[in-house]
Amino acid sequence: MKEIHVLSDIGSISQAVAEKWRVLSEQAISGHGGFHIALSGGSTPRHLFEFLATSDYSKRIDWSRTHIYFGDERSVPADHKDSNFKMASDALLDRVKVPGSQVYRMPADADDIQKAAEEYSRLLKNNLPASDDGQVQFDLVLLGMGDDGHTASLFPGTTILEEADKLVSAVYVDKMATWRMSLTFPVINNARNIAVLVAGDNKKEILAKVLDDKSTVPLYPVQMIQARGDIDWYIDTAAAQSTSHHG
Ligand code: 6PG
Numbered sequence: 001m002k003e004i005h006v007l008s009d010i011g012s013i014s015q016a017v018a019e020k021w022r023v024l025s026e027q028a029i030s031g032h033g034g035f036h037i038a039l040s041g042g043s044t045p046r047h048l049f050e051f052l053a054t055s056d057y058s059k060r061i062d063w064s065r066t067h068i069y070f071g072d073e074r075s076v077p078a079d080h081k082d083s084n085f086k087m088a089s090d091a092l093l094d095r096v097k098v099p100g101s102q103v104y105r106m107p108a109d110a111d112d113i114q115k116a117a118e119e120y121s122r123l124l125k126n127n128l129p130a131s132d133d134g135q136v137q138f139d140l141v142l143l144g145m146g147d148d149g150h151t152a153s154l155f156p157g158t159t160i161l162e163e164a165d166k167l168v169s170a171v172y173v174d175k176m177a178t179w180r181m182s183l184t185f186p187v188i189n190n191a192r193n194i195a196v197l198v199a200g201d202n203k204k205e206i207l208a209k210v211l212d213d214k215s216t217v218p219l220y221p222v223q224m225i226q227a228r229g230d231i232d233w234y235i236d237t238a239a240a241q242s243t244s245h246h247g
Contacts, residue, residue: 004211004233006240010044010199013234014051017195020232021052021140022061024193028139029065032129038071038183040142040152041084044197048142049091063098067127071141072153072182073106075113106168108181113170117181121167124187131190131228136167138191141183145198147206148175149220153182160184161221185224194231196222201238208242 007013025035039045052058074082078089085105093103104123110116128136143151153171154161160171160182167187171180188194198207210220211233225231240246 014048036067038069038141040144053095068103070106073108075108075179117168117170140193141191143196151222153180154221192229199236203239204242
C-alpha cells in the first residue's frame with residue numbers, strides 16, 4: 001500500500017519515521033528474530049538519526065537485534081565528510097548500542113568496486129530473511145530523493161536502472177564524474193516496507209512532477225519503484241507546496 005504523509009517540518013517527519021522504525025522493528029524481531037534496515041544517505045535523514053539517538057527511542061528500540069545496512073554509498077573512505085556511513089555513524093550508530101558486527105558498511109571505495117558490490121550482494125543473501133519466493137527481503141528501506149528524481153544512487157540515465165538480477169551494483173554517475181554503489185530496484189521493491197523522506201523548499205518542483213505528473217517519460221528513478229510491500233512517503237509542507245498533497 002502507498003501512503004503519503006504531509007508533516008510540518010523535518011522534525012515531525014523524524015518523529016513519525018522513528019515511530020515507524022520502532023513498530024516495524026518490534027514486529028520483525030518477534031517475527032524473525034532481527035530487524036534488517038537499509039539507511040539512506042544525504043542530508044535529510046541526519047535529523048532522524050539524531051532524533052533516534054537522543055530521544056527516548058534510543059531506549060525503546062532493541063539495538064542488539066538491529067542490523068544496519070546502507071542503501072547506497074559514495075566512493076570515499078569511511079571517515080570522509082561525504083561518506084553516508086560516516087554521517088550515520090556520527091548521528092546515530094556511535095551513539096546507540098547496535099553491535100559493530102551488525103553494521104554493514106558499503107565499501108564503495110574498494111579498488112574493485114564491482115567485486116565489492118557482488119560481495120555486498122552475497123552478504124545480503126546470507127543475512128537477510130527471504131520473502132515467500134526466496135528473494136532477500138529488508139524489513140525497512142529508507143530512501144531520499146534528489147532534485148533530479150534519483151533515489152539511493154539510482155540516477156536518471158544510468159545503466160543500473162535496468163538491473164533486474166543483481167541486488168547491489170556499482171554505477172558510474174557521469175553528472176558527478178564519480179562511482180557509487182547502490183541497492184538495485186529488485187531488492188528495494190521486495191522490501192516489506194519502504195519509507196521515502198523528502199523535505200525542503202528545494203524539492204517542491206521535482207516532487208510535484210514525481211507525485212502528480214504521470215506523463216513524465218522516461219520516469220524519474222524514484223517513480224520506477226514498484227513496491228511489493230508498503231511504501232510511505234514522508235514529506236514536509238515546504239516540499240509538498242506545489243503538489244496536490246499540499247495542506
Ligand atoms: C546519497 C543518497 C541520495 C539522497 C538524495 C537526497 O547518497 O546522496 O542516498 O539518494 O537520498 O540525494 O539527498 P538530500 O537528503 O541531501 O537532499
